Amino acid sequence: MKVSVDPGLCYGSAECVHRAPSVFAFEDGYGTVRPGREDTEDDPLIREAAERCPSQAITLAVAE
Template sequence: MRISVDPEQCYGSGDCVHRAPSVFTKVGGLGAVIPGREHDLDLPRVREAVEGCPAAAITVTRED
């Protein structure tokens, strides 16, 4: 599974950074996943960030 933030959908609330600062950061005012942390979905705070994103910009995709 891989976490990503869609920059077209994100409006920069920073909620993801607040909930899971070890995984998310802001780049150019928008939320982004810190390089190398794209697979840290098992952290409870990451799941909270995914579910609580006000722009629904964070997605979790299956890697086959």
């Protein structure tokens, strides 16, 4: 699964970091995907972070 955060949508709630800190980081006031963690296994914590992101800035896609 590919994980990304749209910096244009993110407004810095840090919900993603609280839910999946091994994948998401908080940098310069916004959520980001940690380097090297863009491609990850399907994980319920990552899905929850995406579903509960108040700005809907997290995108999950099937890795090809």
